[in-house]
Amino acid sequence: MDQSSISRRFSLKKIIGQGNFGMIYKALDTETNQQVAIKLIKNRNGIHELQNEVKMLTRLQGGDGIPQLIWSDRTSNHYVMELLGPCVNDKFIKLNRVMTASNFILISEQVLERLEFIHNKSIIHRDLKPHQLVMGGPKHKKVYLIDFGLSKIFESQGGKHIPYSEGRAFVGTFNYASLNAHIGIQQSRRDDLESFCYILAYFLTGDLPWRTSLVTQNEATIKKMKLSIKPHELFGNEVSLGRIFNYTRSLKFDQKPDYIYIKTLLDEHKKTISNLNNRISWKLKRNSSMRNKDKNTKIRKKRNKSVIEKIIIELDENDMSVTQVNNEYPEFKTRQRSLRKKMISEAPTIDSLKITQDTSCLLV
């Protein structure tokens, strides 16, 4: 399908999200009369990530909690996918970073399932963070994993794992990256699982040890803190969660994680929860036994941040929660240059979006 037919088929409505690379638009698919989401790169530098994302999503199609790809083209600066609901992190922030114990376990289990699925498809995510978890499916009750722009295939069809290497450029997000990612070791399945642990700690306690002050919000300090971090500093008395962290840190570079073992540890945590719901719900009941906030007051650090500091950290207005990608990153550097050149010359820019008077947009 060429650019003109896509402009006839999809009518852009409004911006519903944006990240480093892309703008996400809500749009109407006039062929099916369905609401869809269109990811359009902000500028031509994002073309590599977009192309990579389409490749990964194509491989992952059909997976539970993976956005359905509706339209894509190798040379285009956008692709169309199913429209999802609110971002889990936005919901969490709106609730003053308090998550019910029930939501916590349901979300954790689903994220683990997504990771096992993508790993079984030979893909590592490499940029896992709460911002990449979006509610979707019927009544928005399911957790979807999004943003595969930095993902990578870690094994060949014959099952040969990518080789261990050091001195890699950092790729990912400082607040949630594994220690090895900071050190420059080639990432593998274990790194996704370590990021998973940081997400768990963030949802459980409302913060991460390096996220509590602007003084610690720099890469060198985050890396230093991750070097010596102990499970109880992340998870307090939640021993089974701490054991997940220890396990992920013990994994060898090319080792297949034992997802069943991790699930067993999540189950142990689950047993301590009363009032367990079977579906994720964002209606916060004032029932202390359901609130991680009350359960984990000890590890919720006393927050005596200044108002400005609080705003900067909580809105993730510093770079530590923003995806970092080095333009010199080898994978993007070694892409077929001819194809790259072709895409860059053909790809329309965001300027080619015309906003019509009724504030809906059209791709022209």
Ligand SMILES: Nc1ncnc2c1ncn2[C@@H]1O[C@H](COP(=O)(O)OP(=O)(O)OP(=O)(O)O)[C@@H](O)[C@H]1O
């Ligand atoms: N299919 C979708 N339906 C609804 N909202 C979406 C969809 N995809 C993404 N979003 C929203 O848009 C936001 C940005 O999307 P995404 O993370 O893919 O962009 P990005 O530019 O790759 O971000 P990053 O800077 O993390 O790399 C998400 O956090 C989410 O809130």
